[in-house]
Amino acid sequence: MKILTANRLTDGEAVWLCADHSWAETIDAAEIARDAATEEKLERAGKAAVCKNEVVDLALVDVELVDGRIWPKRLRERIRAAGPTNRTDLGKQARPDISIAA
Amino acid sequence: MYRYDEFDHQFVKARTAEFADQVDRRLAGELTEDQFKPLRLMNGVYLQLHAYMLRIAIPYGTLSSRQLRMLAHIARTYDKGYGHFTTRQNLQFNWPALSDIPQILADLASVEMHAIQTSGNCIRNVTADHFAGAAADEVADPRPYAEILRQWSSVHPEFSFLPRKFKIAVTGAERDRAAIQVHDIGLHLKKNAAGELGFAVYVGGGQGRTPFVAKKVRDFLPEEDLLTYTTAILRVYNLNGRRDNKYKARIKILVHETGTEELTRQIEAEFAAIREGELKLPQADIDAIERYFTPPALPARPEGTVIETSAKLANPAFASWVKRNVNPHKNPDYASVTISLKGIGEVPGDATDAQMDAVADLAEELAFDEIRVSHEQNLILPHVARADLKEVYKRLEAIGLATANAGLVTDIIACPGLDYCALANARSISVAQEISNRFGSQARQEEIGELKLKISGCINACGHHHVGHIGILGVEKKGTELYQITLGGSGDENTSIGEIVGRGFTAEEIADAIETVVETYLALRTDKSEDFLAAYRRVGAAPFKQALYGAEAKAA
Numbered sequence: 001m002k003i004l005t006a007n008r009l010t011d012g013e014a015v016w017l018c019a020d021h022s023w024a025e026t027i028d029a030a031e032i033a034r035d036a037a038t039e040e041k042l043e044r045a046g047k048a049a050v051c052k053n054e055v056v057d058l059a060l061v062d063v064e065l066v067d068g069r070i071w072p073k074r075l076r077e078r079i080r081a082a083g084p085t086n087r088t089d090l091g092k093q094a095r096p097d098i099s100i101a102a
Numbered sequence: 103m104y105r106y107d108e109f110d111h112q113f114v115k116a117r118t119a120e121f122a123d124q125v126d127r128r129l130a131g132e133l134t135e136d137q138f139k140p141l142r143l144m145n146g147v148y149l150q151l152h153a154y155m156l157r158i159a160i161p162y163g164t165l166s167s168r169q170l171r172m173l174a175h176i177a178r179t180y181d182k183g184y185g186h187f188t189t190r191q192n193l194q195f196n197w198p199a200l201s202d203i204p205q206i207l208a209d210l211a212s213v214e215m216h217a218i219q220t221s222g223n224c225i226r227n228v229t230a231d232h233f234a235g236a237a238a239d240e241v242a243d244p245r246p247y248a249e250i251l252r253q254w255s256s257v258h259p260e261f262s263f264l265p266r267k268f269k270i271a272v273t274g275a276e277r278d279r280a281a282i283q284v285h286d287i288g289l290h291l292k293k294n295a296a297g298e299l300g301f302a303v304y305v306g307g308g309q310g311r312t313p314f315v316a317k318k319v320r321d322f323l324p325e326e327d328l329l330t331y332t333t334a335i336l337r338v339y340n341l342n343g344r345r346d347n348k349y350k351a352r353i354k355i356l357v358h359e360t361g362t363e364e365l366t367r368q369i370e371a372e373f374a375a376i377r378e379g380e381l382k383l384p385q386a387d388i389d390a391i392e393r394y395f396t397p398p399a400l401p402a403r404p405e406g407t408v409i410e411t412s413a414k415l416a417n418p419a420f421a422s423w424v425k426r427n428v429n430p431h432k433n434p435d436y437a438s439v440t441i442s443l444k445g446i447g448e449v450p451g452d453a454t455d456a457q458m459d460a461v462a463d464l465a466e467e468l469a470f471d472e473i474r475v476s477h478e479q480n481l482i483l484p485h486v487a488r489a490d491l492k493e494v495y496k497r498l499e500a501i502g503l504a505t506a507n508a509g510l511v512t513d514i515i516a517c518p519g520l521d522y523c524a525l526a527n528a529r530s531i532s533v534a535q536e537i538s539n540r541f542g543s544q545a546r547q548e549e550i551g552e553l554k555l556k557i558s559g560c561i562n563a564c565g566h567h568h569v570g571h572i573g574i575l576g577v578e579k580k581g582t583e584l585y586q587i588t589l590g591g592s593g594d595e596n597t598s599i600g601e602i603v604g605r606g607f608t609a610e611e612i613a614d615a616i617e618t619v620v621e622t623y624l625a626l627r628t629d630k631s632e633d634f635l636a637a638y639r640r641v642g643a644a645p646f647k648q649a650l651y652g653a654e655a656k657a658a
C-alpha cells in the first residue's frame with residue numbers, strides 16, 4: 001500500500017494527495033493505492049500539481065493500516081505526519097484534531 | 103566588530119531584492135522548482151521534512167546585541183519562537199514560509215546580516231575560535247583574517263561553482279578550538295622566529311562519509327600572502343577536484359588521491375605564478391580591517407577576585423559554573439563566559455526568542471555588546487569583568503541558561519537529525535536528550551570530567567561525531583534507527599578520527615551503551631587527571647569492546 005506525499009510550495013507544509021486530487025495537511029485523508037494502476041494515477045495527479053506549482057518533492061511512500069488508520073512504514077514519514085518527536089507542541093501533532101504520533 | 107561599508111550595504115540590499123523577485127516569480131509559477139532550487143539554496147533556503155529551513159550566516163560566529171535581538175524578532179514573528187545554533191556557527195530557523203523569506207532577509211539586512219553562501223558549492227561561512235580576541239592563550243585575533251576571506255570569497259566569480267562546498271576555519275591559538283584540521287582549509291595564525299604573523303596551512307580535512315584529518319601544506323605563510331595562497335589552493339581544487347561523483351568531490355578526496363607532496367607542489371607552483379599579483383595584501387588593508395576588531399576598552403576592575411571568591415564560597419552552584427563555563431581572558435580582570443545551550447534534557451543548540459533577547463540585553467549591559475556562537479553550539483560572552491560574573495550568572499539562571507557543563511558529557515553536540523532533516527537516517531536530538539538526562543547530575547558529570555560527545559543523524563556528520571571522544575552515528579537498518587559508536591575522535595590540535603567499536607545499538611539501547619563506555623573509562627583511568635581521550639589513547643578500544651559486547655567481542 002502506498003500514498004503520495006509532497007510539500008506545499010508556499011510554506012513547505014507536508015501534505016498528502018486525497019481522492020479528489022486536493023492536498024490534505026493530515027495523513028488520514030490520503031488516498032491509498034493498493035495496486036500499481038492506482039499508484040500511477042496518484043503519481044500522474046501529483047506531477048500535474050507540481051506543474052501547477054502547488055507542491056514540490058513528490059514521493060510515494062509505503063504505508064499499512066493499523067487499527068484502520070494509515071501508518072507509514074518509515075519513521076521518517078511518521079515524523080513528517082506528526083512533527084518533531086521531541087517537541088509535541090510543534091507540527092501537526094500540536095493541532096487539537098490530530099492524534100497521530102510518530 | 104566589523105561594520106558594513108557602503109559597498110556591503112548595497113550588495114546585500116541588491117541581493118535581497120533579487121531574491122525577493124525570484125521568490126515572487128516562483129510563487130507566480132514563472133520559475134519551475136528545478137530553476138528555483140539552486141537560487142534558493144544560494145540564499146540559504148532548504149526544504150526539510152516539515153517546512154522550509156533558513157540558514158543564516160553568522161560570520162566567524164560574532165554577533166552584536168542588536169543582531170541577536172533581530173534573530174529573536176524573526177523567531178517570534180515568522181517562525182515558532184526559537185532558533186537552532188549549528189556547528190558552523192550559523193543559526194537555522196525550522197519553520198519559515200517561503201513567502202515570508204524575502205521580508206526576513208530584508209530584516210536581516212537592516213542589521214548587516216544575510217544568508218548568502220550558507221549552502222551551495224561555494225566557499226561557506228568562515229568559522230573561527232569563539233574566544234577570538236579575548237583568549238589569554240591567543241597569539242592574535244583570527245577574525246580580521248576571517249573577515250578578509252569573507253569579503254574575498256563573497257560571490258567570488260571563479261569559486262561560486264566548485265566541485266563541492268568549501269569550508270575554511272581559522273584559529274589564533276595553539277589550542278585549537280575551531281577544529282581547523284577537519285576543514286577544507288584550516289589556518290593556524292602564529293608568529294615565526296622573527297615575530298612576524300603568518301599561518302600554518304592545513305588542507306583536505308573533513309568529516310562526512312570519508313573522514314580525513316587535514317594535511318599541513320605550509321608551516322608558515324606570511325599574512326600578506328593569505329589570499330594568493332588560498333586562491334592557489336582553490337584553483338588547484340577547482341581544476342582537478344572530481345565533478346563526476348558527489349561523494350568524491352570534496353578537496354579531501356583530491357588530497358588523498360593525489361598525495362600531499364604532489365598536491366603541495368601544484369599549489370606552490372600556482373602560488374609562485376600569482377604571488378606578486380593583485381591579491382597580495384597591503385599592510386594598510388590588513389590594518390584597516392583589524393581596526394574593526396579592536397578590543398573594547400576594558401576598565402580596570404581589580405575588585406573581581408575578591409567578589410568572585412566570596413560568591414563562590416556562598417554558592418557552590420556558582421563555583422561549579424565558574425569552574426566549567428568561564429575561560430581566562432587576556433586581561434586578568436576579565437573572563438569569557440560560555441552560555442550553555444545544553445540545559446539538562448534540552449535540545450542542543452536551541453534558544454528561544456526570549457532567551458536570545460535576554461542574552462542580547464545581558465551582553466549590552468555587562469559584556470561590551472558582543473556575543474559569539476561556538477561550533478559546539480553554545481553562546482559566548484567574550485568580555486565579562488570577573489567582578490560581574492556573579493550578576494551574569496544570576497541573570498543566566500533566571501532564563502534557564504546557567505548550566506555548568508561546558509566540556510562535560512552533557513555538553514553534547516547534536517545535529518537536527520530525523521526530527522527535522524530531510525537527509526537524516528535517525529534521530530539525534532532524542533538520543534542527546536536521553537543521554538543528557540542520564541548524566542545530568544552535576545557531581546557525576548564533574549567526576550567523569552572532560553568528555554566530548556557528538557551525535558549525527560546521518561553520515562554527513564553535521565554533528566561532528568567523527569571527532570567526538572565518543573561519537574554516535576545514526577543509521578537506518580531495516581526501517582529502524584540504529585546507532586554506531588565511535589571512540590577516540592578529537593577535533594583539537596591533536597585531531598583524530600574516532601574508530602567504530604562494533605555493531606550498532608537500537609534507540610532503546612544506545613543510552614545504556616554510552617553508560618557502559620563511561621563506566622568502563624572510570625574503572626580503568628589511572629586517576630582523575632587522565633581524561634577520557636587520554637585513557638582511550640592509552641588503552642585502545644579493547645576494554646570498551648569487551649564491556650559492550652562481552653563474549654561476542656572475543657569471538658570477533
Ligand code: SF4
Nearest residue numbers: 517523526559560564
Ligand atoms: S548529519 Fe545528516 S541528519 Fe544530521 S543535520 Fe547533517 S544531513 Fe541532517
